[in-house]
Each structure stands twice: as C-alpha cells, then as structure tokens.
Amino acid sequence: MTLKATPLLTIDSTDVDTAIAHAKHLLEIERNISPGLKSALEVVLLLITVLLNRVTLNSKNSSKPPASDPNRLKGTRQKSNKPTGGQAGHIGTTLKKVADPDEIEVITVDRRTLPKGKYTDNGFEIRQVFDLDISRRVIEYRAQRLINEKGQSFIAPFPDKVKKAVQYGDGVKAHIVYLSQYQLLPYNRIQEYFADQLQMPLSEGSIYNFNQQAYEQLAGFEKISQGRLAAVACLHADETGININGKRHCLHSASNDQWIHFFPHTKRGTEAMNEIGILPRYHGILCHDHWKPYYKYDCQHALCNAHHLRELNRVWEQDKHAWGLEMKQLLEKMNNAVNNAGGVLPDVEAESWKNQYRTLLAKAEIECPPPDKPDKAKRERVPRSKARNLLERLLNFEEDVLRFLTNEQVPFTNNAAENAIRMTKVHQKISGCFRSMEGAKIFCRVRGYLATCRKQGMSATQAMSLVFEGKLPEFAL
Helix, strand or coil, rough: CCCCCCCCCECEEEEEEHHHHHHHHHHHHCCCCHHHHHHHHHHHHHHHHHHHHHHHHCCCCCCCHHHCCCCCCCCCCCCCCCCCCCCCCCCCCCCCCCCCCCCCCCCCHHHHHHHCCCCCCCCCCCCCCCCCCCCCCCCCCCEEEEEEECEEEECCCCCCCCCCCCCCCCHHHHHHHHHHHHHCHHHHHHHHHHHHHHCCCCCCCHHHHHHHHHHCCCHHHHHHHHHHCHHHHHCEEEEEEEEHHHHHHHEEEEEECCCCEEEEEECCHHHHHHHHCCCHHHHCCCECCCCCCHHHHHCCCEHHHHHHHHHHHHHCCCCCCCHHHHHHHHHHHHHHHHCCCCCCCCCHHHHHHHHHHHHHHHHHHHHHCCCCCCCCCCCCCCCCCCHHHHHHHHHCCCCHHHHHHHHCCCCCCCCHHHHHCCHHHHHHHHCCCCCCEEEEEEEEHHHHHHHHHHHCCCCHHHHHHHHHHCCHCCCCC
C-alpha cells in the first residue's frame, strides 16, 4: 500500500508546508548571511510551523469538539433505493386510541338531511383527537373551625405539606426543576413560560429554592449512586472544565450503562477524586483517557482508543509518520474483529492481533526514535515530540490499550463517559457559567439523578415527582 501524505496547510493553492521546507533549505545553503539574521529567520520559521500545527488541529486529529470545525468536509449522503418513511420490520411510534377518553362529544345525525325511511340506532363511529390543555390547578383547603360554649376554637388539621396561606404545590416544583435542570432553560425563560401559559407569577428566588430543595432531597440517592458505581465491573471516568463565577473549575463524572454521577470541584486530580469517594474504593476496570491521576488507584485500567485514533491522525497528517496511519488502521480492524466475534476474541486470535501490534510499534521505533540522552552532568528532562509520547504510551501500556480484545466488559472507547458529560457542555453554552459552586453542585446532583433514571427506563417527569414526594425510585431501593 502506498501512503500519500496530505499537505500540512494550503492557502490560495499554495502548499505552505513545502514552502517552509524550501525556505529552511535555502537558509542552510546560504553562506552570505549573518549569524544573527539567520538565527532570527529560523525563529520566525519555527513560530510559523508551531502556529500552523495549531491551525490544522481539528476534531479528527485532536480532542477538539466537532463544533470547532465549522468548515469541515462532510461526507455526501448517497441516494438510497428504499422508499421514504419507516422500512419493513421497523417498529413505529404512532397514536393509538385510548379506552378512557377525558371528554366525549356525541355527534348526532341530522335526520332532516336523510332520505325518508325508518332508521334504527347502530352505535357510533369513533375518532379521537389528542390535544393539550395547559392550565393551572388551584386546590383550596378549608379546615373546619368549631367553637365550644367556652369560646375555645378547634380547627381541623391541614395536610402536612400545606403550611402557608398561599404556596406552590409539589407538581409545580417538580416541573420547574425539570425545566431548569433537565431541559436547561434559564430562569427568566421559565418565568416567562409560567406567566404566559399558566398565569402564575414566579420569582428567581423561588426557582432557586425549588432546585435547592431537590438537591437536599437527593442526598440519600447520591450516596446510593456512589456505592453502586464503586461496585460495577467496568467504570467510565472523565472530567471537563466548567466556568463558575468566571473561574475555571472541573466537573468529574463516573458512569456505566445504568448509573451516572457528576461532581464539581476546584481541582482536577486525585484531591478531587478522593473527595468524591468512588475511585478510592473501586477495584474493577477503570476506562479513561490516560489522565495520569487515574493510575494512582488500585484497579485495572482500559484506555480510550477514540483518543488514540485522533492522535494517530495527527501523527500521520502533521508529522508525516507512516506508522500513525498504519496503527490507526490496525486498531480499527481489531475493533471490527471484536464486534464481528460478538464482543470478545478467543485467546489465540487475540494474541495474533497483539503480535501485529508489537511488530508495527517496532517499525515505529525506527521511524520515530527517542531523543538523544543528555550528558550525565545534566539532569533536566529531555523533551519529546507528541508523536514520540504517543508511541511510548502505546508501548508501555499495551495491556490497557488492548484490553477490549479479551474482556467483554471493556469497550473500544471511553465514549460512554464523554456522552455522559455532553449535556453539561450544552448547559455551559446556554448559560455561560454557574454563578456559584452551590449552583454547580445542585446541577450535578439533580442532573446525575435524572440521567440515571433515564438509563433505568424512568421518565424525567416521573423521577422529579418522586423527589418532591420524598420517595426513592424502586431501582435504588
């Protein structure tokens, strides 16, 4: 197979990569130039190269999100011979008649429009219209008051939750927290919705208080969630930056296919992870993106190969190392083989893939050798290129990179963790930042609860109703 490298950057049909290489060559052979000017020109070329490397980073060769590639090339969709709409065997979603409609409107035949004759009643032809009635429901409690002959007053007790002359009900609270923490609506839009649709005034303070109440009610659930996640066979972990009152903080996540836990913290490393309390007692397989603090915990590890594929793309596209493309293709073939085998490979087949992996890395060592060792007198760390760092990771952590071959619990990527925190990034785009650490903690706890309930097959509306009823979902008991 012939490998053809793409130009680093092209501007107005000019191959900038080639132009820089040509300029460097001319500098090397030019004799009639002062050392100072030559050194300055070399620095300029170095800066241009560094800037070009940053410009050419995208979502396919780095951890940058796809939204940062507005001009990325998108694959054209090929026309299909299949008809539009649902295909044969597809389970569709459609309205079905209900046995107990809320309202029945009987339509009678205008007999004046019928031809003369005798008619007998033969039932009805039924059609149903599903509509929506958004309205408020005010319940007035009237507690009977009795006065005896001595003038003493006795009043029937109100329900425990009815404590004020006028107050919001649990249904309103659950709906507000659902809109705020699940649908991510800003406070002012929730206020507009309640004013326009329900003719119900609502203050920002009330919205915050309802969120705070949900946060406090869910303290017990959060402990259950932490305990369950600490006991799963394979745990996905990730962290991302969040903005709290203009300062950068970190949002940590731990999840599997049934549970999700979020927690904000000022730190990104082990101090935060220890405070969260899941990883210190975890002894299964931890899937992550090779963030070094994860390796301080007593468990097995599995590395995210989606990150490796993007980094290998960069090695091939920017550093022009052929091993980058070859390793990317090899990992993709391994993943396909595992999927075709039903999730796990026999030991013999897995060992064959591992041998190919080691052979390719041996070739890569020649193409991307380690930097020269410094003199014994110097103890500073020798800088390595990004390509060399990746190569050493693939060499030193082979078992963690390829654990997906022989363990059915381990996926090829850590995309589950990245999917878990995706909506927290959407929240940041909508709101910009959290006003306080308290607000971030409210969002993380409530959002983690709702996301877990959705994974367990429970609707977010039902889940929020349980919170204000003071109950836990059945799956948490």
